[in-house]
Amino acid sequence: MTRPHISLHPRCGACGDDFRLGQKIVAAIRKSRSVQVINAYTFPDYGASDDTAPDIDWYFCRKPSCSQCNDGAADAATIHVDCYNLFRLHCNNNDSLYRLWLTATWRRPWHGAPSLRLFPDVDASKTMQLAATACSLPQLTAVPAEILHMIGEYAQPSPLGRYRAIIDLAADLNSQEQSWPQSLPLSEIASWERGGHAVVNESLHPIVRITIDCWGLKRIERLVDNPPFAGKRSDTEVYIIEAQERLRDVTVQFQSGLGRLDVPKDSVDLQLWDTPTPPSLESLQNMPRITGTTQFASIDLRKANALTFFVANGSTLAVHGHTRRRSHPETTFDRISRQRQRHAAWIYVPLPSKDRITHFGIRAPHKFTRSPWAAADYSYLFRFELAGDVIVGPRFLGPTQDFIWPVKEQLLLIFNVAELAAISAMSAYPNESSEITPFARLSKAPFQEACFSSAPLEGIVLLQIYSDAETGLCRGILAEYGNGSQRALGECRIGVDPVCTYKSPACLCFTQVTRNRSGTSIELKGIKVSSSYQSEHKHGEVGWSCFPMRGTLQLWFTNEQSILEVIVDEAELMPS
Numbered sequence: 001m002t003r004p005h006i007s008l009h010p011r012c013g014a015c016g017d018d019f020r021l022g023q024k025i026v027a028a029i030r031k032s033r034s035v036q037v038i039n040a041y042t043f044p045d046y047g048a049s050d051d052t053a054p055d056i057d058w059y060f061c062r063k064p065s066c067s068q069c070n071d072g073a074a075d076a077a078t079i080h081v082d083c084y085n086l087f088r089l090h091c092n093n094n095d096s097l098y099r100l101w102l103t104a105t106w107r108r109p110w111h112g113a114p115s116l117r118l119f120p121d122v123d124a125s126k127t128m129q130l131a132a133t134a135c136s137l138p139q140l141t142a143v144p145a146e147i148l149h150m151i152g153e154y155a156q157p158s159p160l161g162r163y164r165a166i167i168d169l170a171a172d173l174n175s176q177e178q179s180w181p182q183s184l185p186l187s188e189i190a191s192w193e194r195g196g197h198a199v200v201n202e203s204l205h206p207i208v209r210i211t212i213d214c215w216g217l218k219r220i221e222r223l224v225d226n227p228p229f230a231g232k233r234s235d236t237e238v239y240i241i242e243a244q245e246r247l248r249d250v251t252v253q254f255q256s257g258l259g260r261l262d263v264p265k266d267s268v269d270l271q272l273w274d275t276p277t278p279p280s281l282e283s284l285q286n287m288p289r290i291t292g293t294t295q296f297a298s299i300d301l302r303k304a305n306a307l308t309f310f311v312a313n314g315s316t317l318a319v320h321g322h323t324r325r326r327s328h329p330e331t332t333f334d335r336i337s338r339q340r341q342r343h344a345a346w347i348y349v350p351l352p353s354k355d356r357i358t359h360f361g362i363r364a365p366h367k368f369t370r371s372p373w374a375a376a377d378y379s380y381l382f383r384f385e386l387a388g389d390v391i392v393g394p395r396f397l398g399p400t401q402d403f404i405w406p407v408k409e410q411l412l413l414i415f416n417v418a419e420l421a422a423i424s425a426m427s428a429y430p431n432e433s434s435e436i437t438p439f440a441r442l443s444k445a446p447f448q449e450a451c452f453s454s455a456p457l458e459g460i461v462l463l464q465i466y467s468d469a470e471t472g473l474c475r476g477i478l479a480e481y482g483n484g485s486q487r488a489l490g491e492c493r494i495g496v497d498p499v500c501t502y503k504s505p506a507c508l509c510f511t512q513v514t515r516n517r518s519g520t521s522i523e524l525k526g527i528k529v530s531s532s533y534q535s536e537h538k539h540g541e542v543g544w545s546c547f548p549m550r551g552t553l554q555l556w557f558t559n560e561q562s563i564l565e566v567i568v569d570e571a572e573l574m575p576s
């Protein structure tokens with residue numbers, strides 16, 4: 001007999017932190033009036049934990065779009081073992097287990113909702129105050145709140161942050177009165193806020209906006225019309241904006257100040273946005289027909305100081321928008337399955353404040369045969385005032401199409417996100433027509449799946465060469481120019497890989513090497529790159545070529561291979 005599935009959520013229902021691979025977890029399921037807590041073993045990369053005992057009644061499943069999870073998997077909470085134990089120690093009401101189950105499962109806005117991975121709106125300074133007490137360092141609390149907050153941000157996620165989250169949750173649930181469950185059709189609800197009562201009315205505005213944060217349903221409100229795009233976006237909330245008519249079968253359950261949608265299977269496909277005023281899907285260029293409940297994320301290109309695209313076999317798995325608050329792309333990379341991480345190249349595109357991006361574009365292969373709703377392959381086009389045209393990503397065989405957007409006060413890069421799945425739809429907004437000279441076509445890629453990057457050598461005042469800690473081979477090069485613009489080649493994994501920095505280099509030197517993929521006879525191409533302040537110099541090894549800072553560097557790469565070339569226009573070499 002097949003065992004019923006318990007879907008493993010990627011986050012702990014109690015502390016709200018992401019599970020890490022191998023962390024010990026429990027699952028809590030409701031059985032009539034009681035809650036049963038079962039050992040769910042360790043959090044797996046994909047599928048089931050290897051150590052699940054065969055005599056367990058359940059199959060703990062972490063497979064996106066698993067049909068058996070979709071078909072009536074238990075409404076289960078998954079929780080760190082240590083969070084569960086700590087909570088039990090601090091919350092000892094008769095019904096504390098039920099309250100924990102309710103809080104944890106209702107973090108999902110409806111049973112079967114996708115994992116939204118919303119950041120908690122944490123008060124990091126509270127964690128630091130706890131650290132001051134725990135470590136007997138009262139002077140910590142004398143530090144200005146702004147700095148405490150910054151330290152606390154660095155300490156997230158941390159065991160201390162998790163500890164505080166559980167203590168707070170236990171205190172909250174201890175102090176709350178448990179109320180009876182109640183259910184209302186969404187069509188009757190005029191407004192509701194978490195912690196309060198639903199306001200019911202008969203004549204209601206036709207548009208419903210539902211706000212969801214890391215605790216689940218937060219607010220229900222009514223709007224006269226679809227709100228016009230206003231550009232605001234959030235890392236902590238997502239929004240559903242729909243005509244009441246489409247949500248007619250949806251009801252809302254309420255209990256103890258919490259709310260949860262009841263969305264009958266196949267009744268409606270919901271779209272979740274990280275902006276409260278999303279553009280209409282029909283207005284987005286290059287958007288395939290969307291089916292199924294879909295979460296859209298956006299990155300404001302004028303607010304990010306860099307982008308990192310994670311690309312494997314031509315597909316973009318994820319994009320990280322670097323901002324002051326979210327400077328580490330690892331937080332996005334960690335959400336890709338281990339299996340895919342192994343093949344993902346990190347394509348870094350700096351957006352320095354001294355340069356201005358004027359146009360952004362997506363180059364997509366024509367999809368003659370492929371289903372439009374499969375993982376989509378893109379390369380990316382950027383036009384900068386100072387750095388000029390930057391083209392990054394894979395080169396496609398056959399015809400391609402460019403979609404270009406001018407970047408004015410704001411441009412949101414919009415794409416779908418789904419747990420453990422690649423991006424399959426990408427666009428940008430707002431649309432504004434602009435006549436521009438087309439971006440260049442790329443030459444043929446020197447090896448399969450290679451991604452392109454390039455940068456002029458002239459005018460470089462700072463060169464940073466990133467290398468692989470294991471092989472010592474160059475992974476990427478970041479160039480900064482006298483006018484403040486920047487260009488990146490290959491994989492610049494800032495803060496991850498060792499880096500060598502050269503100020504005002506006189507030349508760039510490299511040698512192409514080959515090695516075998518470990519345990520196989522497959523030959524991989526790699527490069528060693530160095531730089532020098534002197535144009536006349538020698539290398540300890542044979543095979544090095546030295547280039548003055550003239551011409552254009554072209555680096556073709558995947559996450560395990562690279563080929564570097566210097567392209568010099570013959571005309572440049574002619575004496576003037």
Ligand SMILES: [Zn+2]
Binds near residue numbers: 079
């Ligand atoms: Zn936890």
Ligand SMILES: [Zn+2]
Binds near residue numbers: 006061062067068069
């Ligand atoms: Zn499943």
Ligand SMILES: [Zn+2]
Binds near residue numbers: 539544547
């Ligand atoms: Zn040299």
